[in-house]
Structures are given as structure tokens and as C-alpha cells.
Amino acid sequence: MAMNRQGSARGKGDGVQPVRKRKKINWLVLLAWLVALGLLAGAALFAAVLVYFNQQLPDFRQITEYKPALITRVFDRNGEILAEYANERRVWVPFSEIPKPVVQAFLAAEDSGFFEHGGYDLKAIVRAALVNVMTDRTQGASTITQQVAKTYLLSNERTFTRKIKELILSWRIERAFTKNEILELYLNRIYLGNGAYGVAAAAETYFNKTLAELDLGERAMIAGMPQAPSRYNPVKNPSAAKARRDIVIRRMESERFIDNAEADAAVAAPLVLNVSTLKQGEDAPHFAEFIRRLIAERYGEDALYQDGLSVYTTIDLPTQRLAEQAVYEGLRTFDRRRGWRGPLAKIKDMAQWKEQLAEIAEKYAHSSRLGEAAVVLKVSGKDGVRVGLADGREGSIAPESAKWTGKGLNSLVKMGDVVVVKASQIDKDNGKFTLEQLPQVQGALVAIDVASGEVVAMVGGLGEGEGFNRAVQAKRQVGSAFKPFVFTAALENNYTPASTVLDAPVVFKTGEKEWKPRNYDDTIGGLITLRDGLAKSRNLMTVRLAQDVGMRNVADVARRMGVSDRVPITDLSVALGTLDLGLMEMVGAYAVYPRGGEYVPPVYLRRVQDAQGVTLLRATPACEGCLAQLGAKPTEPPPVPPSSGSRALSPQVAYQMVSMMEGVVESGTAYSLKKLGVPLAGKTGTTNDFIDAWFVGFSPDIAVGVWVGYDTPRSLGTGETGAKAALPIWQQFMAGVVKNQPSGDFRVPSGIEFARIDADSGLLPGVNSKRFVTEAFVAGTVPTDVTPDMVDDPTGSFGGGGAGGGIDNLLKSFGIY
Template sequence: MRILLSIFGFLFLMAVAGGAGMLAIFWHFGQGLPDYTQLENYEPEVMTRVHASDGALIAEYAREKRVFVPISAIPPKVVDAFVAAEDKNFFSHPGIDFASVLRAAVTNVVNMGTGKRPVGASTITQQVAKNFLLTNEVSYERKIKEAILSFRIERAFSKEHILELYLNEIYLGSGSYGVAAAALRYFDKSLDELNIEEAAYLAALPKAPSNYHPVRNHDEAKARRNWVIGRMLEENYITEAEAQAAWSAPLLGKSRESVDTYQADFFAEEVRRQLVDRYGEGMLYDGGLSVRSTVVPRLQDIADKALFDGLVDYDRRHGWRGPITNIDLSGNWQQALREVETPADIPWDRAVVLDTDANEAKLGLMSGEQGRIPLRFLTWARPWQKGQTLGAVVNRPSDVLKPGDVIYVKHFAELDGETLPPNTYGLRQIPNVNGGLVAMDPHTGRVLAMSGGFSHDLSKFNRATQARRQPGSAFKPFVYLAALDKGFTPSTLVLDAPFVIDQGPGLGKWKPGNYSGQFYGPSTMRLGIEKSRNLMTVRLAQTIGMPTVVDYAERFGIVDEMPDVLSMSLGAAETTVMRLTAAYAELVNGGKKITPTLIDRIQDRRGNVIYRRDDRECSLCQDVEFRNQMPPDLPDNREQLTDPASAFQMVHIMEGVISRGTGRTIAELGYPLAGKTGTTNDSRDAWFVGFSPDLAVGVYVGFDDNRSLGDKEQGASAAAPIWKEFMRGALEGTKAIPFRTPPGIRMVRVESRTGLPAGPGAQDVIWEAFKPGTIPASNDNVIDGGYSGSGNSDNSAGAVSGPGGIY
């Protein structure tokens, strides 16, 4: 008996000592541990997603691709799969699974000396402690700290919260963090769309994601998936029949190719810049913002194609600059062709010239197939020469191409109704000219489409928002608008004659001229815009005063500060496509101030709206059951920039630009449209900006290095065709709507040359818009800007408050 008592006493003392030792260890390692209570307000690094106006995804920004999903929204089959695979006693242990620890210890003792990797027994709670609060250091000290934190976490949080932390944080390979991101990455499905075998596959990944890729390591991945299915069966999460069906199912990974994603690279990058400016990079890449942008994918596709095709058309008019490179055909030309780097967003094929004869060039394609370029598809490719001029005429393919040349080609099955021989291609080259296009809702400022250049891969520089260029004659409508606000009418006569002004000491004399080099005498203000007369514009600006012109330029947001210099009236002040398009939008909307915006709404990770474009109050819009009733009227708080009647007169004048003036090639579209061309000195910049009643569009074309587009190029030839093709696509299938006429405007039939009301039998009659009491009975006064012909002109000379003046 005494011996028995001694043994029990010894064991008791050992237990006490062991317990004390354990307490000492826990006390020692429990000091200075990370604060586990921070897990209560878990906010993981979540990707920001940018959506188009129709909800389609256009961009994702993240350091870690993660989609946060609360535990209440994670399907039970996903939870069951992970618990069965990773921690079968999760819902019953206190943070440490002692049975699993003992089993792992025995296994590791048995395996000592065999070279096998030690097995672990980490619970889901321990993995949460390690992933959130500790490092991946392999040591006993880290495991002890992990165990201590696991006990504390279990006491502080519910099992559901611990699972939410685990399933949203865990790395599951291929850049995917959390089960929601992994479901999209591997199966292109949301969590609630997963079946048993797919949930089991995701649960197979935590141990070694890179070892179980569904394509590269298919057999290993399927075996591991089937093991998880077996564990789910053992734990009675699924039935035998469900397990058999899941085991027999193939493992088919599917990338996110089917996701409804649109390419709008320049637009998305501009949104990204605005988000960084507003919230900082941390919020952008980790904050899980949901951004609803204003872009309309259909219009964006039309914009990209119109600008792409228009730049190519301009480039082809100015000749061939040579191949991408030249490769040696004596080796493996197919491999050499593949190694030639080209932008990913160019929709053409790469090819190498294998041979030429009198009728065609023979091509080798990356696929190994061969093709041909007929001579008639090469005749455009005359050599480019300095000054955007052309060299000798092409008579044979060898005048353009030689064997080994690597080129871009476009396949043609038919052309203008003619069926072409198989494997027929046309020669292409990347333009070195560039441009930008903006399409905007003129009533709200919402940017519906924006293209900032030929290729985003080649250049991230956005020529729609970042390129500051002179608008040239596209600025003139605002000079004429200022005159209309001062009492002039579209029929007011302005002198079109030589004009010279002394610019000041040492600056010489400024002598503007018309593009045609001709002078046309007294002409109506309408004609000054339709035919883009420089001399009339200068005289008009001189008459109303440059301070007034400066005020209108700044009021309409074209520039922030404009020098008070007469040459500015011809569009010498630099602006952007976005700003000028917004200014034109403010003409067609009746003179209301708008702010261009690319973002409709921003929500934080919890769905709270933190930004809304339309900030007007609407008490009747809240908690309303929709029963086909009319929406409530909201206040129009837009600033009035100009007289609505003057704005309409300007719109009506610019309709004439398309009907009879510099933009008349656009008239064939058959819609009410208005706009203005713009060309700067030496044809360095080409513009066309205009609108329909509900769509404002601006197009700019030019070289990034500001060189000339060529002597014969202007807004009508380089920019207007792009604008026309965009409008053709944008308005297709819509009804023709006339421009809205404000109250008080009277439409009068006038003679186009004199601007006076037309009598019976008059020829060349047009409709003109007049404000009340301004219909002219005669046109004796001619505005000359106070210019005396001496070469000196004073800003105040000849300034009048109405349409009077001296001739």
C-alpha cells in the first residue's frame, strides 16, 4: 500500500510540476503577443472593381485578388469541405485539437529517420492565428505562441467569425486569396454556384496550392480532391450517392474568360487616377471599393474603332515607313517571328515576307501557314518623306517589301462585295500620329466613352485628358457667342478684309489671314462660323473686347487663365479634348454649367455609398414603391453661363457648318447635328467638336511631338471623318430629334448672303434664329473692329454695345 501511495504521490507531484511548467511556459510566451482583438473588426485587403454603366466589369485593382464574403453568404457545402479536410473537430475543440496533436506526435516519432516531412495538427483557429498575427517561422516558439493565441481567439470570437476570417484570408493559389476569389479563378463561378466536387477541390488547396493546379498537376489535383470528398462522406456531410457522383466527375478548371468584361483601358486608367487622387493608393488597392463608372460599352467600342480606323486612314495617306524589323529566313523563321515583340492590343497579325514576284508578296504567318498580299493592296504604300509627303509610285511588291521583313497584316475574305482568294491579306502599319475622342451626355457631363490614343499598350498617355493642344478655329464659337450675348445677331455683317496689328515693342506686327488666303468683304456672322473666317473672328473679338472673350473662355472651362491677347480669339490657348467637349456640351444644353465626370457612384466594402455624382436632394425618392408613376421633379441647380437664346443661336449657326460649311461631309448621316472644325498653324492640330441634341463629341488628331500633319491636312480631313464614324454608330437605330428651341426664339426665312428677311421669289434662302425685336430690316452697319488700316489698333476703338459699328 505504501508503495502504491508513493507512486501516486510521485505522479501527482509530476502532474503539478508539469502543470506549473506549462503555466510558466504559457506565461512566458504569452507576454507581448499581438493583440488578437483586432480580428473583431476584420477588414482584409480587398480588390477594387470598376464597372461600366451597365454593370460589366472593366477593371480590377488589387495587391491581393480577394473578394470578401461574410460567413452568412458562404454556402454550407464550402464550409463542410474545408472543415472535413482541414479540421474535422473544429466545432468542438477549444482552439487546439489535442487528439490530433497526439496522433501527429506519434506519427512523427514513427517516421523519425525516414526522411518523411513531419506532419502537423494545426486547427483552423491556429491557421488564423498564424496568418493574421504571426509569421511563417518554423520553430517551437512560434507553435507555442500560436497555441496561446488560438485559445484566446476561441474565447473571444464565435466559431462562425473564425471561419469567416479563415475562408476570406487563406491563399488558394494563382493569385487568389479567399474562397470567393478562388471560385472565380478556377471555375468562373460565384460561391453559391459551386457543386460538391468544386467545393472539395478548393478545400484541397490550402496545404500546397501550387502542387494541385487543375491543368499542370491534374492527376495529383484530382486525387487530392477525391480525398476531400471521402472526408466529407466520413463526416456525413454528403451521402454515398453524392460522393460517388462527385468522385466520377472530371476536374475541369475554367478561367474567367466568360466574365462580362470590356476593354476600356484609357477610361479605366483615368478612373484609377481619380480614385488615387480622391482616396489614396491604399484605399484603391486594398479598400474593396465598388465603382460604377459612366462608360457605355457599346459607345466605347464605337469610339475605339472610329479613332483606330481614322488614325490608320490618315497614316495611309502619308505613306509607308518600313517594316517592324527584318529577320533571317535561313533558320527557323516561325520561331523568330514569334519572338518579335508587338503591342497586345493591336488587332492585326504578324507575318514575315518570304518572297515577292511581279503580282504579290508571299507571307509566312506565326501559325506556319502562308498567305499573300496582292499588288493592288500595296499601292498605298509609297515611301513616306519628310513633311508628310509621298515618294515614288508603287509598281511592284518589291518596291515596298523584301524577304525577311516582319510586318503587320490584316486578313480579307472579301472586299467591297468581291470574294477574295484564300489567305489574302492587306499590309498595315502602326500610325505615328495619335489622337483622342470624348463622348459626353451634354445635360449631365457623364462621359459615355473616351479613347485616349491608338494603343494603350504602346502609350499610356491619354490624349483626351492629358494632351494640352491649341483648338484653333474650334474656339471661335465662343467669340461669336459673346457677341450674340452683347446684342449682335447671326445676320450682323462683319468685314472680311486684311488686318494688321502692332503687337508691341519688339514683337512686330501680327497679320492674320484666312485659310484660303482670300478676302470676302462684309459677311454675316453665320458665314464667319460656317466658313471659319479668321479675319472676321479677329474683328469681332476686337469689337467686343478681348476681356470679354477671355471671360467666356474661362467661364466655359476651356482654359483656366487666358492671356488678354487678340490672337487668342483664333484658338491659340491650349486646352484638352475633355474640356473643349464639355464647353460645346454647355452650348447645346442651353448654356448650363456641367462638370465632366467618369464616375456615377462609389461604394465601400460594406456597400455604403461614399460618393454619388448627382448630389441633389430628393426626399420623394426614398422608400418608394414603384407603380409606374412619374418620377419626382428634381431642382435644376446648374449655373446658367449664357442666355439660352444665344446658346441656341450658336447651335443653329453650327448646324450650318455641317449643312453648308467646313463639315458638310457629315450631313449625309441624316440627323440634326452641329459642330465646328479646328486647325492650327502649320496644320499641327486637327479638331472636330460637335453634338446632336443629346450627345456631345470631341475629336483631336495630331503628333505627340507637335509637328505638322501635312500641308493639305485640316480638321475637316483628319478629325471630322472620325467624328462622323462615331456618330454614325452611336446614333444608329435612334430617331432624329431636332435641337430644342428655347422660348422667345423666332425662326425667320432670310437670304443667306445678306442675312435679311427673304422676299417672295428670293434665292438661297435659309432659316435663321432671332431673339425678340432683333429681326433686321436692313444691314447698313458693318463691323470692322475699329481697324483704320494703318496697322495700329486699340482694344477700345470701335467697341460697341450692340450690332452697330463703322465701315
């Protein structure tokens, strides 16, 4: 066998082999296989992605457990919002209560195919991807369902993995919730700028309206905000907000939610805002802060700011506004009596006055309700005084508003002076201001509903409520306002209102120290009745009375009436009010008298509910239906003792004190109250050196107390008594109260007998009696003796006549002289 050149062996019959034909490739089949393999690979990849992300996805059922941070609202007794507390403004509204036009506005703006897709819109995703790749613009494609998934379950990071998770969760959400449920989740959680979360909160924030009150343009503006809440914020960017609003309106037209005429009218309308912030208790700042602390202590800060509590208080805002105004005007009047103190500060560089004024104004921000800091820009005889404010406003001070200073306006200030001004009520819109002065003195007022013990008004001082609340936190000497407790103890220990006590000098010794009390006017009255002694606030007879009755009994009366249990039982000066007490406890104690002797602790809350309406706290009424019972007939006995109260005094003693304290109004230190023309009773209080001024009193329906003084104790000024400094505030407030709520008469319990007696002797009238009074006695205690004839004693030894004459002889008979 021969080998060829390549070394191949040739066999028998070797020759050239025929060439085989190659088979044609079936490209269609190959393509089909490739597609199939691609689909399989894609499916496998998709499955792998699902498995991978499924392990990282949050449980979408967490949505059902979502607990939104809601606004806690504090209401007055009439349901008016007093204050709101929240970390973010959010109001949750069930879908059934969201008006259909609001829903349509959001569908047009955000997801017109919402009711057709299954959670995501592939066409929108592709379109957005092309826009993002081919242009510099960024376009979103998220459906409402995707936004729900992102808002409730994911973060705001802009990553591919987050988008995948969002799509998967959207698909699941669509199968677990109805479309309406998804819309409810969306419309209540979406952020809409200015701290507002959800459509209801946005309606309140921008327009101060409910959802049902929004018009077409307002709905469209809110619906246009989710894409960019900051960019379309109507407060900061009104033009951008309007442009976006108009786009939404046209989309609503294209979706046939509205017709062309409606759209044209809405687009042509201006964008008008009525911005509303969370109410901070502006009408009752100290009470609102008091309640805020009370709720925070009881339920915790988290509950207060996140749980959406509804807190129904006892405060009555119309009455509260009367109280705030009375305190402000009363302290303003007092401060003006003390004179003009000069400007607050001086701006040296007038080129920078706005910046410097802003810094000064910030220091006095807590007093913004009383006036605003302004700098004097110009002083001229022709134009008067021109001022500028930190916010850029300018105006002039009305010359007549400076009359209280006793000087001409132009002589009071110079250019650069910083003064306090207030927009004139007469010409508020044209830059007219009045010259003011921030009072340095402080004051407080408390008003309690007699029947229920509910606090209906509380003023803790001038300025904002975050600081010291003088109505409940301050303890100050009460002066003669303490005397009713002494007289009450006397009535419980065999005295009557007609009993006479010697009003004459007395000396008390404690070791080597001597105490010599004296009357305010340094006069002596001789023998005077308890009624006259209380009405004229006689110190000497009060101390003698306390000594005879015993301070232990006085302290016991005060304790039963809710006043401090720390009343000393050996210090007779306490009878004249040297003890430090709070305004709230004083008013609560005085309310015992018109309530028929029952003590009820002050009540601040009526009801507290959680966001679901479950009642967490309900105050037990002190006396269910008390007002109706008390108002029946003047001669009927007081109502059944309140369930939450305690018997402090007998109804008879309580009424005797009411009658005697009416004498303070009829002929005593509160005589000016007579002009109100309604039954009133009370007691003034003034401490040594005129440091504290008080008036505490009541009508048949309301007990009210007023305190005036400086936070750091110092004299209010000579003659600034309770009748001069505190009573005018009480009177102005009560004038408004009785005008709005006419009062009946004080209720008289059974067991009381009335008798006409001699007002000086306290005995039955004699032939020469000059003054008479119809006195209230406990049955069986009416005097039987008749006032003796005193024809040879024209000065009247039985009191009321001042020093000299018959009183001198009387004092000698007692061994005083």
C-alpha cells in the same frame, strides 16, 4: 570488561542478536505516488509553460480588429467593373453568404471534426507525430481553428514554440468565437494561390464565377489547395490539382456530404478553368488611369490598394467601346493613307527567332491592343507569307489584308522581317492574320452627357493608359474650332445670325510686323452672314468680326464657358485658333450650347464608398432630372440652371449658336454628317500646316470632341484638315451612339422668333432672292428691310459667289482694291 577483536565492548548477557525481517515494498502505492508526482510536475510544468507563453502571446482579440486588404473596384455608370486595384486579390464574404456546399468541401478537405473539437485534435496530433517519426513523410494535424490562429496572430515559422502558441490561442479562440465566426475568418483569409486570398477571390480567379455559381468539382478543387497552394495550383500544375480535387471529392463522399453518384460524376469530369485576373481598365485604359490617380490623390495610395473602395464613375462602357473603336479605326485609316513604312525590325539569326522576337515584342507591349509583333518565317508564291509569334503560335498573313499598301504581300516582306499582325476576325482560330502597321499619329476623343456634364467616354490615345492622356493633358492649337466663341461674343453685342460681315483681305500691323490672314481656299466671299461665315469657316470675316466685337469680349465668353482664362485680349490671331487648349475643356465649353447656356464642369465620379458601404463622396447632380426635363417638348424653355453649374450664356444666344452650328452640318465643312439623319451641330478645326485636326460638336444629348495629331507637332500632310482627319472618327462614333440612343430635337427656349430671310443678304426675301433660310432671332431683332432687287448684278455681290464680277465692284466700294 574484555574487548573483542573489533574492539567492541561486550556487556552482560552478550550473545548473537536476532536478524530483523525487512518490510515488503508496495509497488502499487509507489507507482501511484510516482504518477501523482508526475502529474503534479506535469501540471506545474504546464502551468509554467502557460505562464511563460502567456507573456509572449498576442491578444487573440486582435482578430476582431483585423482589417483585410481588399480590392478597390471601379465601376462604370451601369455597374460594370471597369478596373480593380489591389496588392492582393481578396474579397470578404460574410458567412451567411457563403454557400453550404463550399463550407462542406473545406470541412472534408481540412477538418472533418471541426464542429466536435475544442480547437485542436489530440488524435490527429499523435497520428501526425507517429507518421513524422516513423516515415519520411510530413503530415500536418492543424485544425481550421489552429490555422486561423496562425494566419491572423502568428508567423509561418516551423518551430515547437510556435506550435505551443498556436494550441493555446486555438483554445482561446474557440471560447471567444462561434464556429461559424471561425469559419468566416478562415474562408476569407486562407491563401489559395495566384494572388487569391479567400474563397470568393479564388472562385473569381480560377473560374470567373461567384461562390454560388461553382459546381461540385470546382468547389473541391479550391478546397484542396490550402495544404500546398503552389503544388496544387491548377494553372501551373493542372494534373496535381485534379488529383487533389478528386481526393477531396471522395472525402466529401465519405463524410456523406454527397452521394456516390455525384462523386463519380465529379471525378470523371475534366478540370476546366476560366482564369480571371484583376481588370486593369482594358476597355477604357486612359480613363481608368485617370480615375486611379484621382482616387490616389484624394484618399491616398494605401486606401486605393487596401481599403476596398467602390468607385462609381460616369463612364458608359458600351459608349466607351464605340469611342475606342472609332479612334483606332480612324487613326489606322489615316496611317494607311501615309503608306507602308516597312518592317519594325530584322532578325538575323533565325535559329534563335523566338528569343529575339520576344525581346522586340516587349518593346511594343504597350501597343498590344493594336497588333502583335511577328517574324516572317517563309515567303513563297504558293503558301504566301508564313509568320511566327513570340508565344510559339504560327500562321499566315491573308494576302488581301495588304491591299492598302498598294503592293503585293510577297514583295513587301522577307524572311526575318518583324511585322505587326492581328488575328483575323474571320478566321481567328486557324492562324489567319492581317498585316497591320502601328500608327505613329495619335488622337483623342471625349464625350460628355449634355444634361449632367458627366464624361461618358474618354480615349486618351492609342496604346495603354499609363502614359500621356491626350484627352486631359495635351494642350494644342484648336484652329477654327475656336471661332464659335467669337461668334457668340458677336451675338451678345448686337449682332444676329443674319448680320453680314465683309469677308475680304485685311492687314494688321504690330510695329514693323504685318499679319495678313487668309481663307483656307484663298478665296474671298464679300459680305456674308454670320451663319454662312461660320458654316464655311471664313477666316477673313471672323478676324474682322473679332476686331469689331473686341477680343476682351471674346475672352470673357471663353472664360464663362470654361475655356482657359488665359485668352489674350490683344492678339486677333487667337480668333482663328492659335491658342493652345485642351480637348476636355473644348468639349465642356461646346456642351454649354445644347444645355441652354449653362456651364457645368466635367464630372467623372458619381459616388465613392468604403468597404462597409459608407459613402465618402457623392457628386451633386448638375441638374436633377435634366434629361426628363430637356426631353419634354422642343419649344419649352431649358431646365432650371444646374446647382453645380453657372450661367455662361443666355438661353437665346445659346440656341442661336446651336442653330448656326447646325449650318456647319447642313451646308458647311461637316456636311458628311447629314447622312446620320439626326440633329447635329459642330465645328471643324485645322491649324497652320495641317499640324492639328479637330472636330467638336454635339447632338441634343451628347457633346463630343476629337483631336488628331502627332505628339511632337509636325504636319499631318497637305489636305489633312479637321474634316478629313478628325471628322470621320467623330462620325463613326456618333453613328453608334445615335443608333443605340435615338436623339430628339434641339430645345428652343422662349424669347426666340423664327423668320424666313434671304440667306445671302440676311434681310427679308426680295423678288429676286435665290437662297432662303429660316433664321432664329432674339425676339424683337428680326430684320425689317427687304433684300433690294439686283437684276443687273448676276454674280451676287452679297456673298457666296467667289472672286470676280460683282464682288470686285463691292470690294472697290469699300476701298479694298
